[in-house]
Amino acid sequence: MALTNQILLQRLNHKINELAQQAKQYENVVLNDACFDERLFKPLSVKRNGYQAYIDEIKHHYLQLHQLMNDSFTSDTHAAQISYLTDKLVNQISALSRELVTHQTHKPTTHHHQLPLFEKHAQYLGHLRKLEWMKSELENHADDRQKIQLINERIHRCQAAIKSVEEEIELFEQSF
Secondary structure (H helix, E strand, O other): OOHHHHHHHHHHHHHHHHHHHHHHOOOOOEEOOOOOOOOOOOOOOOOEEOOHHHHHHHHHHHHHHHHHHHOOOOOHHHHHHHHHHHHHHHHHHHHHHHHHHHHHOOOOOOOOOOHHHHHHHHHHHHHHHHHHHHHHHHHHHOOOHHHHHHHHHHHHHHHHHHHHHHHHHHHHHHOO
16 A cells, blocks of 8 residues: 555544544444434434534544555456545534534533523524535535525524524623
């Protein structure tokens, strides 16, 4: 295996291990719904704790890629499999990284009496960013107008909720 492939695999493995470490802090969080499109991660039909199932799938794809890159046999099919798995891994790692960052915005940072409003505001902003990302992904990879319209409606409701919380914050600040 070429040195550049070894370096690529080492960096990928390092990133996966970092992601697994980040996800570990949410191992007690129960996820009732799928966090990702089924084209990105296989659908999981049972309730699960944390993001471990997603980490496991990423690790599985990494092992497949590692094996393919260690094989000395090369063909167009082999190269296509490597390319597919590489793209899949990069997309899965990116998506899970974004999800974990979004999840982190929901954590309380202080016990000040204004926290609930600001926490709610941050949570809605996180939802809005996630919805906007989902919309751009659909626009880039699919031509499903119905899904895009549903996401647009959710974005509109989320923006209205953000505005409502901002008005509450403003009223609260004016009372002092």
